[in-house]
Structures are given as C-alpha cells and as structure tokens.
Amino acid sequence: MLIAKKKALSTLSLLLLPFTLLLAQQDTDFMRSMGKMYVVVAVILAIFIGIIIYLIRLDRKLTKLEDQIKNHE
Amino acid sequence: MKNYWWKFLGVLLLIYTFVFGLLTPLKTGITAASPYSLQAGQTQVVTVQGYNSFFTKEKEKLRAWLKTGSEFALAASQIEAVDDRTVKLTFHVPAHLPTDSKVKDFTLLIDSPADGASILPGGLSIKQDSVNEAAGKALWTASPISQLHEKEAITFPFRNILGETIRNTYYHVPMWMAMFIILIGAVVFSIKYLINPDADYDRKAMALTNVGLLLGILGLITGAIWAKNTWGKYWSWDVKQNMTAIALLIYSAYFVLRASFEDPEKKARISAVFNIFAFASIVPLIYIIPKLTDSLHPGAGGNIAFGSQDLDNTMRMIFYPAIIGWALLGLWIGEVILRTARIRERILDA
Known part of the structure; x- marks a missing residue:
C-alpha cells in the first residue's frame, strides 16, 4: 500500500518534472514572442497534463480493484 | 448510445472551442511607438510597429492621429508605410497642448480600410515649455478624427499586454x-x-x-x-x-x-x-x-x-x-x- 503510494508520487513528480523545468527555464523572450502565443500553448499543455495525471490515478485505483476481485475468486 | 449523447456533445463543443479559439486571428494592433517622448512645437517622426497589420495595403488611405479624450486630436501630416508591420508617421506638434500640465500622455490611433482602427493607449508623451490651455484646445481641434473603419473579418480583440x-x-x-x-x-x-x-x-x-x-x-x-x-x-x-x-x-x-x-x-x-x-x-x-x-x-x-x-x-x-x-x-x-x-x-x- 505504502509502496504503491510512493510509486504513484514518484511517477507524478517524474511526469511533472520536464514540464515544470520547461516552463521555469523558458526565458520570457520566447514566451512573449509571437504575441505571447506560447502562453496559450503552455496553458493548454498544463490542462492536458493535469487531466492525464488524474487519469493515471484513476487507472491505478481500478487496477487495485481488479486485483481485489481476482483475489476473491 | 442514448445515455452517451452528453459526452459526445461535450467533446464536440471542446473541439469547436479548440479549432475556432485558436485559429481565429486577432484584430490589428499597435505594439510599440518610438520615440516615446515628443516635444511641443516641433516636427517629429514616430516609427510605429503593428501587429497583424497590413499597412502597405491601400497605404494611401492610411490615417493616423494623436488623441486625448474624445475631443482633442492631431492628425499625422505624412504617413509612410515601410512594410506591413512598420509605418512612419510625421507629426507637426503645435506649440501648445490642450492641458494645464507640462507633460501629457496621448493615445496613438491608426486607421486603414484594410485593418480597421487600432490604438496604442498612452503610447506617446508630449512635453511643452509654456502652458496655454485655451490656445492648445483651439490647436488640437483643427484636425478631428473622422469616419473610422471597422475590420471586416471574424477576429478577436487586440489588447496590449494580453x-x-x-x-x-x-x-x-x-x-x-x-x-x-x-x-x-x-x-x-x-x-x-x-x-x-x-x-x-x-x-x-x-x-x-x-x-x-x-x-x-x-x-x-x-x-x-x-x-x-x-x-x-x-x-x-x-x-x-x-x-x-x-x-x-x-x-x-x-x-x-x-x-x-x-x-x-x-x-x-x-x-x-x-x-x-x-x-x-x-x-x-x-x-x-x-x-x-x-x-x-x-x-x-x-x-x-x-x-x-x-x-x-x-x-x-x-x-x-x-x-x-x-x-x-x-x-x-x-x-x-x-x-x-x-x-x-x-x-x-x-
């Protein structure tokens, strides 16, 4: 249980890492070029990544339930 | 299938949002004007950068003003479209400004039949040596803003900073x-x-x-x-x-x-x-x-x-x-x- 949680957390942070690095190190000149279009790109990317992380969590929950059903049989 | 319709509707609406929300162009805007500071009583050239602009299209019909409030405006005496994104405006700034202070901010307004009207709020500041509000008011009403165009296309508003x-x-x-x-x-x-x-x-x-x-x-x-x-x-x-x-x-x-x-x-x-x-x-x-x-x-x-x-x-x-x-x-x-x-x-x- 604890190991699964730790695993989930590390996956989360691993997934988030490149994204946060990308945003943090992106110099503002790039983000503000092309009329700040890349800000819109970053916002849509953030929503997409958020939903994917949520989906991974849900997937793990369902896997756990499937395991429980298997153990019952 | 009957119970899934709202999921399809949601996805369709989001696809619509992504396609038209990202592909619809912005209106023409002005991103910069230099020099920022002008002197009253002198003739000066201001270089203006446009965004999504087509200055060379119908360039003889380009018009530009410096304005403050809704009453006072000064038309550019000469307009030279360098390329679609750059235009050079010549202003004969009168000796007096329509204000009782030494420095005043003015909004730059450019109008073209192709792009419609676009503004740079507070884009230029003019300094004057002697204050004469009554004379200034008279000088700044000589070339009023008239018949602005509206861009004929589906566009989103252009806002500076945004x-x-x-x-x-x-x-x-x-x-x-x-x-x-x-x-x-x-x-x-x-x-x-x-x-x-x-x-x-x-x-x-x-x-x-x-x-x-x-x-x-x-x-x-x-x-x-x-x-x-x-x-x-x-x-x-x-x-x-x-x-x-x-x-x-x-x-x-x-x-x-x-x-x-x-x-x-x-x-x-x-x-x-x-x-x-x-x-x-x-x-x-x-x-x-x-x-x-x-x-x-x-x-x-x-x-x-x-x-x-x-x-x-x-x-x-x-x-x-x-x-x-x-x-x-x-x-x-x-x-x-x-x-x-x-x-x-x-x-x-x-």
Whole structure:
C-alpha cells in the first residue's frame, strides 16, 4: 500500500518534472514572442497534463480493484 | 448510445472551442511607438510597429492621429508605410497642448480600410515649455478624427499586454465556471444525503467534489502561467490568487476528512455537512472578497471585468460553448469516479 503510494508520487513528480523545468527555464523572450502565443500553448499543455495525471490515478485505483476481485475468486 | 449523447456533445463543443479559439486571428494592433517622448512645437517622426497589420495595403488611405479624450486630436501630416508591420508617421506638434500640465500622455490611433482602427493607449508623451490651455484646445481641434473603419473579418480583440493570450479566456476562465457548476451539483447531492441518507448520494457528492477540485487546481495553475507573462510573476500574492488557494485548501480538507472516518455513515454525514460549509465559503472567497479590494485580476476591485469591455460578441460565440464543453467533460470524469466508487463498495460488501 505504502509502496504503491510512493510509486504513484514518484511517477507524478517524474511526469511533472520536464514540464515544470520547461516552463521555469523558458526565458520570457520566447514566451512573449509571437504575441505571447506560447502562453496559450503552455496553458493548454498544463490542462492536458493535469487531466492525464488524474487519469493515471484513476487507472491505478481500478487496477487495485481488479486485483481485489481476482483475489476473491 | 442514448445515455452517451452528453459526452459526445461535450467533446464536440471542446473541439469547436479548440479549432475556432485558436485559429481565429486577432484584430490589428499597435505594439510599440518610438520615440516615446515628443516635444511641443516641433516636427517629429514616430516609427510605429503593428501587429497583424497590413499597412502597405491601400497605404494611401492610411490615417493616423494623436488623441486625448474624445475631443482633442492631431492628425499625422505624412504617413509612410515601410512594410506591413512598420509605418512612419510625421507629426507637426503645435506649440501648445490642450492641458494645464507640462507633460501629457496621448493615445496613438491608426486607421486603414484594410485593418480597421487600432490604438496604442498612452503610447506617446508630449512635453511643452509654456502652458496655454485655451490656445492648445483651439490647436488640437483643427484636425478631428473622422469616419473610422471597422475590420471586416471574424477576429478577436487586440489588447496590449494580453496579445494572443486573450485566447486563454476559453481555457483558463471556463475551468472556474465548470468548477462552479460541478461544485453546485456536489452541494445538491450533499443536501439530498442529509434529507435522505442514501449512500449513493454521498458517492455522487464525493465524485463531483473530486472533479471540482481538479478543475480548480488546473484553473490556478493556468492562471499562474498566464499571470507570469502578463502581470510579471507566477504568484503576485494577489487577493484573487490567495483567496482561491484558500478555497481549494478548504476543499482538499473534504478528502482528508473523508479518509479519517472508518464508519461509512458517519463519514457520509459529516462530509455532507462539511461540503455545504465549503461551498458557502468558496463563494465569498473567490467572488466577493476580491471585488471589495484592489486586485490585478479582471472582474475584481479596481479592475473592470472582462465581460464589460474585452469580451466581444465573437468571443462570446466561443466562450459560452467552452464553459459547457469543459463542464460536460468534468461531469464525464466525475461519472467514471462514481462508477469506480460503486464497484469498490460492491467488493467491500461481498
């Protein structure tokens, strides 16, 4: 249980890492070029990544339930 | 199939939002004018940078003014379109300004049949050595602004500082709207549970609150990214940002609370009561307190709402479907959470 949680957390942070690095190190000149279009790109990317992380969590929950059903049989 | 229609509708609305929200061009705008400072009584050339502009198209029909208020304006005496994005304006600035101060900011206005009218608010400042308001007023009404053009295309408004990020209206703002719709649903189920303690009402409230929190967190993150490139910092300790963070923390406490009860009935009852309190606190935290104080965020105190000035009819055609689309996607995710919770209940009972 604890190991699964730790695993989930590390996956989360691993997934988030490149994204946060990308945003943090992106110099503002790039983000503000092309009329700040890349800000819109970053916002849509953030929503997409958020939903994917949520989906991974849900997937793990369902896997756990499937395991429980298997153990019952 | 009959029960899935709303999921299809949600996805269709989101596809529509992405396609038209990203492909519709912005109106022509002015991004910069140099030099910034002019001297009264001299003839000076100002180089202006346009955005989405086509200055060389019908360039003999280009017109430009420096204006202040709605009455006073000075037309450019000579206009030279260098290329589509650059234009050089020559102004014979009169010796007196229509003001009683030594320095005054003026708005630059360029009008063309191809691009319509575009402005750079407070784009230029003019200094004068001697103040003569009456003479200034007479001089600055000699060349009034007349018959401005309107760009004939489907476009979004151009706002300085915002630029293309005005499109975030369809991705950041609907997060909060969808969150609100979904949290209202959660509160309805919490109240229903308190009236009639059916475990499924509690599960529905839990599933909706879960999605509501997801949308809230996404709203906060997207807001921070937008803020970084318009306000200057990811987190400005602005009232709106602080209060929403507190509201989301209150909602996270809902799940901490649920995890700390063993008895399912006790858990359901107490979390239903907590949910009602959480909702009662999120309304003043997000929508009332920021309106009472100064905030950088539009729609809060000292800052006009997007709706009144910046949200034009073209944007509404995408903004409202976007809210419904994101809310339906949230409901879909919530439904999957609910079904997962139901299966878990079954397994635990067996």
